[in-house]
Every structure is written in structure tokens, then in C-alpha cells.
Amino acid sequence: MSLDRLPTGMGLTAAPVLLNRVIAPDHFLTRLKAPQVARRARPGQFLHLICPPAADAFPQPMLRRPFSIFDADTRSGTVDFIYKRVGIGTEALARVRRGDRLDLLAPLGLPFDPPAPGREAILVGGGVGIPPLYFLAKALKAAGIAVRVVLGARKKGWVICVSDFRKLGVPVQVATDDGSMGHRGSVVELAAAALKRREDRSGIQLFICGPTPMMAAAARFARREGVPAQVSLEERMGCGLGVCWGCCVEVTTEPKGTHARFQRVCTEGPVFPAEAVSWR
Amino acid sequence: MKRKSVRSAAVSLRVRLGRLTLQNPILVASGTFGYGAEYARLFDVDDLGGVVTKSISLKPRPGNPAPRIWETASGMLNAIGLQNTGVEEFLRSKMLFLKKLTRAKVIVNIIGERIGDYAQIARRLDGVPGIDGLELNLSCPNCERGGIEFGVNPRMTAEAVRRVRKATRLPVIAKLSPNVTDITAIARAAADGGADALSLINTLLALAVDPESWKPRIAPVTGGLSGPAVKPVALRMVWQVHRALPKMPLIGIGGIMRSEDVVEFLLCGASAVEIGTANYIRPTAAPEAVQGLARYLKRKGLRSPGALVGRIQTPARLRGIPKLVASRRSGSGR
Numbered sequence: 001m002s003l004d005r006l007p008t009g010m011g012l013t014a015a016p017v018l019l020n021r022v023i024a025p026d027h028f029l030t031r032l033k034a035p036q037v038a039r040r041a042r043p044g045q046f047l048h049l050i051c052p053p054a055a056d057a058f059p060q061p062m063l064r065r066p067f068s069i070f071d072a073d074t075r076s077g078t079v080d081f082i083y084k085r086v087g088i089g090t091e092a093l094a095r096v097r098r099g100d101r102l103d104l105l106a107p108l109g110l111p112f113d114p115p116a117p118g119r120e121a122i123l124v125g126g127g128v129g130i131p132p133l134y135f136l137a138k139a140l141k142a143a144g145i146a147v148r149v150v151l152g153a154r155k156k157g158w159v160i161c162v163s164d165f166r167k168l169g170v171p172v173q174v175a176t177d178d179g180s181m182g183h184r185g186s187v188v189e190l191a192a193a194a195l196k197r198r199e200d201r202s203g204i205q206l207f208i209c210g211p212t213p214m215m216a217a218a219a220r221f222a223r224r225e226g227v228p229a230q231v232s233l234e235e236r237m238g239c240g241l242g243v244c245w246g247c248c249v250e251v252t253t254e255p256k257g258t259h260a261r262f263q264r265v266c267t268e269g270p271v272f273p274a275e276a277v278s279w280r
Numbered sequence: 281m282k283r284k285s286v287r288s289a290a291v292s293l294r295v296r297l298g299r300l301t302l303q304n305p306i307l308v309a310s311g312t313f314g315y316g317a318e319y320a321r322l323f324d325v326d327d328l329g330g331v332v333t334k335s336i337s338l339k340p341r342p343g344n345p346a347p348r349i350w351e352t353a354s355g356m357l358n359a360i361g362l363q364n365t366g367v368e369e370f371l372r373s374k375m376l377f378l379k380k381l382t383r384a385k386v387i388v389n390i391i392g393e394r395i396g397d398y399a400q401i402a403r404r405l406d407g408v409p410g411i412d413g414l415e416l417n418l419s420c421p422n423c424e425r426g427g428i429e430f431g432v433n434p435r436m437t438a439e440a441v442r443r444v445r446k447a448t449r450l451p452v453i454a455k456l457s458p459n460v461t462d463i464t465a466i467a468r469a470a471a472d473g474g475a476d477a478l479s480l481i482n483t484l485l486a487l488a489v490d491p492e493s494w495k496p497r498i499a500p501v502t503g504g505l506s507g508p509a510v511k512p513v514a515l516r517m518v519w520q521v522h523r524a525l526p527k528m529p530l531i532g533i534g535g536i537m538r539s540e541d542v543v544e545f546l547l548c549g550a551s552a553v554e555i556g557t558a559n560y561i562r563p564t565a566a567p568e569a570v571q572g573l574a575r576y577l578k579r580k581g582l583r584s585p586g587a588l589v590g591r592i593q594t595p596a597r598l599r600g601i602p603k604l605v606a607s608r609r610s611g612s613g614r
Contacts, residue, residue, distance in 0.1 A: 012322065012563065050561065059353035062507065063560060105563065236347050238356070239560040243314035243334070245360045246349035261342040262363060 011036060014101040018078060020094070024160050026085045027128075028094055029070065032102060035077030041069050042111035043136035044232055044271045047081055048240035050103040051092040061089040064105065066237045066266070068132035068209075070161075079106070082131040082160065108240050109270045112136050112207060112230055119203040120146040124191050124218050126210025127153045130161050132232055133209055137170055148194055149173070152187030152214070156180035188217045195225060205229065208274065219274035229274035235265040242267035250278035291577045292584050293570065295329070297551050298476035298529045299451045300413055302329035303383050305585050306542065306570045309533055309556035310335055310389035310415060310455070311360065315370075317377035322563045327570060330385035331378065332554060333370075335417045337390075338397045340366040350488050350497035354535075355509030356557050357488055359500040362391055362417075367401050371408065379410030386410055387453065390444075391417040395436065399443040406448040414450050416440060418470075419457025419482040431457035431482070434469035441473025453531065456480040456517075458510075463517045464524040471528055479531035479554060480521065481514045507557040511535030515548050522549020522590055523598075537565065539572025546588035 015032040023029045037047070046068045051061040067081040085094050096102065114136075115121055121140050123133040130151055140147050147168075152175040153159040159181055165172045173190045174182030183190055187210070195201065206229035208218045215231050222229035238244035248262035249269070253276040263269065293304035307330040313319060316331045325331060343363025350357045364370070370388075378386045388411055392398040398416060405411055418431030418440060430436040441454050454470035456463060458481035467478055483504025488497040496502075514534025522530055532545030533554040545553045558565035573585065582588065 061351070062354060063351050063356060103562075236349050238349050238358070239312075239563075241314075241318050241563065243312065243318045244349070244358070244560055245311075245334075245343060245363050246358060247346075248343060248348060248360075248363070249346055262344075262346070 011106070013037065013104045013106070015079070015104045017096050017098055017100045017102060019098055020096045023082065025157050027082060027158075027160055028085065028090075029080060029082050030093070030096065030102075032079045032081075032104065033077055034079045034104060034106070035074075037079050037104065037106045038072040038077050039074050041072040041079060041107040041135075043069070043114075043139050044111035044132055045069055045107040045109045046132075046270060047079065047104055047106040048108055048237070048266075049105070051089040052096060052100065052102070054092045054095050057088065057092060059088060061092050063238060064240060065089040065093075066108075066234075066240060066270075068232065068270070069107065069135050070131035071135055071138070082128070084128045105240055109266060110268070112232070112271050114140060114143065115145055115203070115205045117144055119205060121148070122191055122194055122204060122206050123147060123149045124187055124206055124208045124210070125149070125151045126187055126214040127158060128160075129210030129215075129232070129234075130159075133207060134161050134164050134168075136207055137165060137168055141168055141170060150175065150187050150190040150194065152176065152190070152210070154178065186217065187214065188221050191218065192221060192225075195227065201225070201227060206274070208232070212279075215274075216279035219277065219279060222274055230271050231274045231277060232270045233265050233272060233277070234270065237266055240266045250280075251276050252278050291574055291582065293329075293574060293577075295551050295585050296529070297451075297531070300385060300477075302385055302552060304329040304570050304573070305546070305550075305552035306566055306573070307332055307385075307387070307531065307552060307554045308559060308566050309554035310417065312556040312559045315374035315378060316381070316386075317374075319559070319563060320377065323567045326381050326383045327567050328384045329552060329570075330387055330412070331381065332387040332389050332415055333374070333378070334364060335362050335389045335391040336364055336367050336370045336401060337362060337393065338367055338401055340364065340369070345499045347498050348500075348503075350503075352486075352488055352505065352507075353509060355486075355505050355507040356560075357486055357498060357503045357505055358483070359498050359503035361500065367404050371404075375408065375410055381410070385412040387413045387415050389415040389417050389455070392430075392440070395430065395440050395443065398440050399447040402444040402447040402450070402452075406450060411450065413453060413476075414444065414448060415453040415455050415479060416444060417455055417482070419455060419459070429457055429459070431455075431466060432460050434465050437466055438469040438473035441470050441475050445474035451476040453477045453479050455482055455533075456521075457482050458513060458517055459485045464520055467521040467525055467528070471525055475528075477529040477531060477551075478521065478525075479533055481510070481517050481534050484510055484513065506535065508535040508537060511541065511544075515544055518545060518550050519548040519592065526590070536569070537561075539569045539576055542569055542573050543576060543588060546585055547590070547592040549590040549592075551586070551589055
């Protein structure tokens with residue numbers, strides 16, 4: 001049964017691992033050879049993969065785990081994702097070596113909706129929410145859209161991908177909770193400062209991904225300032241295909257007649273308009 | 281590469297399930313396969329024995345707050361809360377795909393908040409082209425409204441089945457809850473109510489806690505456990521019900537990941553199976569199980585899956601109908 005070529009663009013592949021290395025304490029970057037995924041992937045989409053069982057671990061991961069796409073290169077046919085070792089799935093993944101194969105369902109989900117040419121994007125990233133914004137920054141830059149990036153984390157070392165953004169040639173500012181790197185405080189304060197310097201705010205959009213409290217704060221800020229914002233959400237996920245309804249989040253914009261107070265991160269997301277999300 | 285047809289198998293996989301004839305004994309379980317169309321992107325859904333839809337209620341149900349799922353050792357805990365658009369929207373949009381299936385049977389799973397809901401939905405679905413049977417979800421432990429599970433009470437089980445039976449000409453399958461002391465008592469009640477077949481088991485009521493935050497892992501606190509962790513429980517219950525009601529067609533459900541698991545359920549007395557959680561892990565688990573079962577039968581020199589049903593090799597003293605039922609039937613009154 002060949003599942004490699006699917007009309008809808010989503011596919012099931014056994015992708016060879018090209019590298020799996022530490023990029024920061026407990027943070028890893030994995031590069032996969034997956035040309036069809038690389039060709040189809042759009043910023044904001046994710047990979048849903050089986051974390052291979054480790055011989056001496058208990059319990060073994062069973063369900064697939066979702067990872068946002070950090071980068072996709074059509075020329076080399078590679079797809080990169082970044083993860084933090086937090087549980088049994090990512091623990092198993094951290095042990096993967098070059099030459100292993102990962103069972104991959106990808107690309108899944110709705111991507112970021114890019115702004116029109118001539119507009120400007122402020123990317124607001126926190127912790128493990130930073131990687132999908134890199135893929136977005138790259139695409140926006142290529143499309144001639146001005147990009148500014150503000151990144152935050154609890155401490156230095158957890159602010160990942162800073163040099164990657166700098167290599168793109170986009171302005172990057174950093175905030176840490178403890179002040180060990182960049183501005184001491186929140187990333188929302190950096191976004192606010194960036195916005196304050198602007199006289200004409202029309203055409204500016206925010207793209208947000210990070211821990212829920214950070215996203216909620218950034219979404220509130222965007223709303224207060226009247227700036228359109230998109231957020232990329234994370235939730236525990238089952239199927240990734242929209243059938244299990246396990247990854248639902250509460251939304252405020254219930255499409256008429258649908259009774260869809262809870263929407264699926266895997267299918268209606270992971271990118272949502274910030275004002276559509278019911279932040280608690 | 282051309283897709284291999286499961287129909288090219290030398291053996292016949294056809295099975296009878298009461299009034300239903302399935303091209304093979306592999307169905308997909310309610311709530312794990314959406315309404316079929318989602319998986320049509322990955323394989324020909326018509327190759328399955330049947331599709332059991334996500335539960336349909338009379339009115340739309342919003343579902344539970346997040347988080348709704350948690351992975352346990354070889355298992356999955358879920359409390360989705362039966363989120364669905366209700367029977368009318370189901371008929372309007374979800375049947376568009378399902379009615380196109382010609383070889384796979386379409387079984388609509390229905391859920392009621394009140395006992396009358398079951399009959400009302402059944403009446404609405406009666407005669408709708410493309411629907412081949414109904415499965416009654418009598419046991420979802422996530423249903424907060426009323427707090428009662430029909431499926432843990434023999435009287436309510438019999439009543440729900442009886443009322444659905446009267447409301448439809450479609451074959452009626454009662455899906456049993458494992459959260460009971462004696463599964464055979466509920467099975468008999470469903471049989472008395474007029475069920476054409478029984479499917480078992482639904483999820484096991486379960487709980488998981490985060491030792492750091494001291495909070496339950498899923499928002500509704502308790503949920504239903506599925507996956508390989510529950511398979512031995514499901515096999516035991518299928519075996520018990522098959523011994524108690526040897527003529528009743530059974531559909532085995534619980535942690536089936538591959539064709540070897542299917543064989544175990546058939547040996548314990550199931551005539552067909554439903555694959556659930558495995559669909560999330562390997563979306564092609566069900567069609568692969570169809571192919572695997574065909575290979576297994578060929579290797580064993582068996583002509584059909586029916587040759588396996590109830591053939592578990594237990595000690596002689598455990599064979600046949602349990603004494604209690606046998607004595608009742610003989611009227612000896614012991």
C-alpha cells in the first residue's frame with residue numbers, strides 16, 4: 001500500500017534521520033530526509049510522528065507526538081524540527097541516531113496566514129514555541145515582508161534559535177525572566193516597545209507562539225492595541241487527523257450553527273486568530 | 281506503486297453477524313475513525329468490513345474542556361465528552377461520504393441522554409440509504425448529564441434496546457460497558473431486549489494524576505481507558521459472554537493493534553472486531569489487519585474466519601455452556 005503520494009498533500013512516510021543534536025540544554029534539533037514533506041510544508045504546519053521505543057525505558061511511548069516544523073528545504077529535501085526533552089516521548093526521541101527512520105504523518109494542520117506584500121510582521125516567540133516562527137520568518141523574508149522578531153524564555157540558554165534568525169538578517173530582540181540575556185522581563189514588553197516606536201500601525205501583524213500564559217498576554221496586548229494577531233497553539237494530541245477530538249481548545253468564535261465551542265488544534269489549527277481563542 | 285487489493289486474498293474473509301454479512305471481520309470503532317472521510321485520504325475505506333461512526337446524539341453536544349486525553353502505559357485515557365453535531369447535521373453532511381461506501385457496512389453509533397433519545401434517533405435513521413445498522417453506546421463514562429450509564433443497569437439496558445428495536449428495522453448492536461461486576465448479566469439483558477449482536481468492550485473508567493501539580497491529567501478527572509492495556513480484560517469478557525450466550529453474535533473491541541490480536545478475539549468467541557486506538561497510531565492499522573488475517577488463515581489452512589470463532593483451547597471442564605445457564609435451560613432448577 002503506497003501512501004507516499006496523496007492527493008491532499010498529507011502523507012505517511014518512514015523518514016531517515018540525518019542528524020539529531022543538542023542545540024541548548026535539553027533542546028534537540030532533528031533533521032529528516034523527507035523531500036515530499038519539505039516540498040509541501042508551510043510555516044505553522046506540524047509533523048506527527050512515532051517516537052521510537054527505547055530498549056530500557058518504561059513506559060514506552062505509544063501515541064504519535066506533534067512537532068512544529070522549524071525549517072524545510074526543498075533543494076536538499078530536508079525537514080527540521082526542534083523539541084525539548086520533557087516526557088517519555090521526547091526522551092525516546094532524544095536517543096534517535098543518524099540513519100534511524102521516523103514514522104511520519106505530515107505535513108498536518110493549517111499554516112499561518114501570511115500578510116499581504118508591503119505589510120510588516122512582528123514575530124513573538126517564547127521557549128519551545130520559537131521554532132515555527134523561524135520557518136515563518138524565512139518565508140516572509142523571501143516574500144519581501146518586513147520582519148521583526150522578539151524572543152523570550154525563562155533564562156539564557158533556553159532562548160533558542162537566536163543566531164538562526166540573525167543569519168536571516170532580521171532584527172531580533174531577546175527577553176528573559178531573570179535578565180540573564182537581553183531585556184529583563186517579558187517578550188510582550190519588547191513587542192509593545194517595537195509597536196510604540198511606530199506612528200502608522202496599519203499593516204502590522206503579530207505572529208505568536210509560546211507557552212500559554214505568554215500567548216494569552218500577547219493576545220491581550222494585540223487586542224488592546226488593535227493589531228491583528230495569529231497564535232499557534234499546542235495541545236495534547238491523539239490522531240492528528242481530526243477524528244479523535246482529543247486536542248480541542250475552547251474558542252470564542254463559534255461558527256454559526258456548528259456548536260463548535262471546542263475546535264481541534266490539529267485540523268482547525270494549530271494557527272488560530274488570537275481573538276478566536278478563549279484565554280483563561 | 282499500485283495499491284494491493286485485500287480482495288485478492290485466496291481465502292474468503294466473509295463473516296455473518298446476525299442479519300449482517302461483512303466482507304471481512306474488521307470494523308473500526310466508534311470515535312476513532314470520525315465519519316470515514318478523514319481516513320479516505322490514506323486508504324480505500326471500502327476495503328474494511330465496516331465503519332462504526334463517532335457517536336451521534338439527538339442534539340449537538342459541545343464536549344468537554346481540555347485537556348481531554350492522556351497517554352498511560354500502553355493505553356490512552358480520554359474524556360472527549362461525545363462532542364458531535366447531532367443527528368440532523370450528521371445526516372446533512374457526514375452521510376455524503378458514508379453513503380458512497382458499497383462494500384463496507386456503515387454502522388451508526390448512537391448515544392442518548394435520556395432513554396427515549398435512543399429510540400428517537402433510531403427512528404430518524406430508519407430507512408436512510410447507506411446505513412446498515414445501529415450500535416447503541418450505552419456506556420460512555422464521560423456523560424455528565426444525568427450521571428447515569430444505561431449500560432451498567434440490566435433493566436435500563438434491556439429497555440433501551442427494546443425501544444430501539446421497535447423504532448427501526450435496522451440490525452441493532454448493543455455496545456457493552458466493562459464497568460460492571462458481571463458482564464454476562466448485561467449481555468443477557470441486551471439479548472432479552474432484542475439485540476441482534478453485542479459489541480464489547482467500551483472503555484474502562486480510569487484516572488491518571490500528575491505527581492508534580494497533584495492535578496488529574498484530564499480536565500473531567502476520570503475518563504475512558506483504551507489501547508493494548510485493556511485487551512486482556514476485553515478478551516476475558518468476550519469469552520465470558522460467548523460462553524453465556526453462544527448463539528449471540530459478538531464484536532470484540534479492546535486494544536487491537538494487529539491481525540494476531542484479531543485472531544485472539546475470534547478464538548474467544550467474537551465473530552468480528554472493531555479496531556480503535558490503533559487508528560491513531562497507525563492510520564492504516566485496520567486495512568493491514570485485514571491483510572494480516574488473510575495471511576494467517578492461509579498459513580493455518582483455514583477457509584474462513586468463522587473457523588476460529590470460539591475455538592480457544594480451554595481445559596475440558598470449561599468447555600461448552602457454563603453450568604448455571606445449562607441448568608436453567610434444562611429446567612432442573614438446581
